[in-house]
């Protein structure tokens with residue numbers, strides 16, 4: 001059964017609203033966007049995850065829960081992979097609808113500030129999801145290593161529906177469009193390896209990302225964060 005939870009992001013919203021930005025105008029837009037999120041209840045954050053026992057693992061094909069993922073990167077060189085830890089999180093669709101409305105009203109600066117805050121809130125929710133998944137693993141004396149999202153090098157985008165189904169995305173309203181995008185758009189879905197004595201992954205999903213040089217969220221090694229609850 002999936003572990004499903006609503007996530008309160010008020011504290012993160014307050015912190016993000018007062019974070020330094022490049023100009024006074026941007027700071028004003030950011031505060032206005034944060035106030036809009038709070039007043040109009042534009043964020044309904046939720047997360048769902050499930051550890052799905054591995055049925056078999058052969059030639060890079062991982063079978064679990066009646067599904068197959070081709071993800072050889074998740075197969076560790078040491079230790080024993082016993083499950084796929086699949087999770088999904090969302091901040092809902094109200095914020096993206098409000099962003100579209102602001103563009104239609106020709107208020108692009110506020111629309112962009114709102115969209116940016118939404119992305120950062122989704123990142124915070126994703127981090128909380130990972131912390132919960134790690135806590136779940138620790139209670140069962142499992143280790144977790146590696147993280148992939150469909151579309152990353154190492155996990156074809158066509159596996160997006162499989163990851164969402166294994167994580168029971170439907171329980172929090174997360175689905176996949178015909179074009180394999182997550183719905184709502186401000187959602188994420190991830191799969192990690194879980195097992196016994198897994199070594200930290202020597203790779204990160206950020207390694208080959210073209211945005212890694214300028215991305216503020218880039219991580220040199222995903223496993224580092226996965227072993228420290230609360231780490232960015």
Ligand code: SF4
Nearest residue numbers: 206209212215217218
């Ligand atoms: S570098 Fe940034 S954009 Fe690229 S995968 Fe990592 S977190 Fe995502």
